[in-house]
Amino acid sequence: MNAxxxxxxxxxxxxxxxxxxxxxxxxxxxQVIVGMGTCGIAAGARETMKAVLEYIEAKNLPNIxxxxxxxxxxxxxxxxxxxxxxxxEKVTYGKVSPEVVKTIMENHVEKGEVVEGHxxxxxx
Amino acid sequence: xxxxxxHILDIxxxxxxxxxxxxxxxxxxNLNKDELIIKITDNGKGMSAEKMKNLADPFITxxxxxxxxxxxxxxxxxxEACEGSFEIRSEIGVGTEVEVHFRxxxxxxxxxxxxxxxxxxxxxxxxxxxxxxxxxxxxxTYRLDDQPIKEILIGIPLSDPxxxxxxxxxxxxxxxxxxxxxx
Numbered sequence: 543m544n545a546x547x548x549x550x551x552x553x554x555x556x557x558x559x560x561x562x563x564x565x566x567x568x569x570x571x572x573q574v575i576v577g578m579g580t581c582g583i584a585a586g587a588r589e590t591m592k593a594v595l596e597y598i599e600a601k602n603l604p605n606i607x608x609x610x611x612x613x614x615x616x617x618x619x620x621x622x623x624x625x626x627x628x629x630x631e632k633v634t635y636g637k638v639s640p641e642v643v644k645t646i647m648e649n650h651v652e653k654g655e656v657v658e659g660h661x662x663x664x665x666x
Numbered sequence: 667x668x669x670x671x672x673h674i675l676d677i678x679x680x681x682x683x684x685x686x687x688x689x690x691x692x693x694x695x696n697l698n699k700d701e702l703i704i705k706i707t708d709n710g711k712g713m714s715a716e717k718m719k720n721l722a723d724p725f726i727t728x729x730x731x732x733x734x735x736x737x738x739x740x741x742x743x744x745x746e747a748c749e750g751s752f753e754i755r756s757e758i759g760v761g762t763e764v765e766v767h768f769r770x771x772x773x774x775x776x777x778x779x780x781x782x783x784x785x786x787x788x789x790x791x792x793x794x795x796x797x798x799x800x801x802x803x804x805x806x807t808y809r810l811d812d813q814p815i816k817e818i819l820i821g822i823p824l825s826d827p828x829x830x831x832x833x834x835x836x837x838x839x840x841x842x843x844x845x846x847x848x849x
Binding site: 548549551552553555556558559560571574576578579580583584588591592595598599601602603604606607608609610612 | 667672675676679682683737740780783784786787790791792793814815818819820821822823825826827828829830831832834836
């Protein structure tokens with residue numbers, strides 16, 4: 543009985559989300575990617591991901607797509623988090639603890655200002 | 667890694683890299699038999715017999731980003747340290763199944779840890795995979811099949827703030843329903 547009720551809730555959530563999207567359509571979705579290879583997980587990437595989702599939920603931020611990816615070869619920098627905003631270059635952050643997540647979400651994802659101190663310099 | 671739920675996240679990641687479109691994970695705490703069983707089944711590309719032979723060797727890995735693969739050797743060692751077992755079956759073009767047994771009450775058994783967060787991570791982080799996640803205590807099972815949820819949500823990311831709230835709630839209720847019967 544519970545399942546049916548909760549799927550109905552989900553339909554409502556979808557309608558609300560679609561309505562909200564029409565308003566913000568011009569800005570396009572922001573992508574947040576968390577590295578979840580063995581190296582990332584061992585360094586605490588699950589807590590990093592959890593912090594991202596909690597931030598989005600607490601601040602009620604629409605239009606952010608959060609996904610995971612495997613090891614990208616920068617294991618010593620894990621947990622790694624990448625932010626891709628429409629038409630801008632991908633920014634890769636290293637050693638992203640739940641605390642750092644807050645700073646990145648607040649400044650980069652919400653305001654579009656890159657948090658320079660945590661960016662991993664990319665060669666080539 | 668200090669939690670079995672982190673190992674589960676790690677093994678599931680292997681399934682995703684193997685191109686699986688459907689991944690089933692079951693975690694069963696069978697207290698009557700004093701067993702904890704974790705099973706991960708995927709329909710990814712599978713492995714050859716030769717590759718399987720070398721799986722527990724950390725210096726043989728399919729990863730291209732560095733030369734050491736530690737996920738499977740770690741989990742195997744963790745199981746064997748507490749009278750458990752580690753088994754992996756795979757067929758090219760069909761998929762792979764990992765089955766790990768632990769003695770539930772063994773003093774060296776790693777705690778299961780935050781399995782709810784692992785579930786949420788996998789659902790949100792890999793939206794293109796069809797996840798079937800089971801958590802059981804004795805014969806009481808909670809199953810989260812994400813297909814019906816995604817059918818309703820077409821076009822809305824699972825990281826929508828309200829969907830995150832919904833999923834967290836759904837998983838928490840499911841776990842509660844299984845654990846309450848336990849006590």
